[in-house]
Amino acid sequence: MKLNSLAGMVEFLLKDLPTHDYLVLNSRLFCSIWFTAILDKEVNSLRDLFYQLNHTGTQVDLSTFSKANKTRNLQIFVRLYHQLWRYIEQAHPEKKRRHR
8 A cells, every 4th residue: 555645654553443332422523533633734724624623514522622631642643653663664674663
């Protein structure tokens, strides 16, 4: 699999995340919101992002996201980071990291 675009990389990383692990804000949506907030240069604030999400059919509240940030185990992002590095090392052995 080739990851030629940023959207392709995000989709690759999110594809295996659960969608029914939390009632209100599942892990896939939680991480997707963070990736969008970080990587989308059109998003100026989280309020802007949630306005866009709510007007495109994804009903999620900023306060719910804020509470999730306080209570979720952030190991999910560490696992996504390691998953991306494994993919890069397999696809490009010459770019192998020296330290883990």
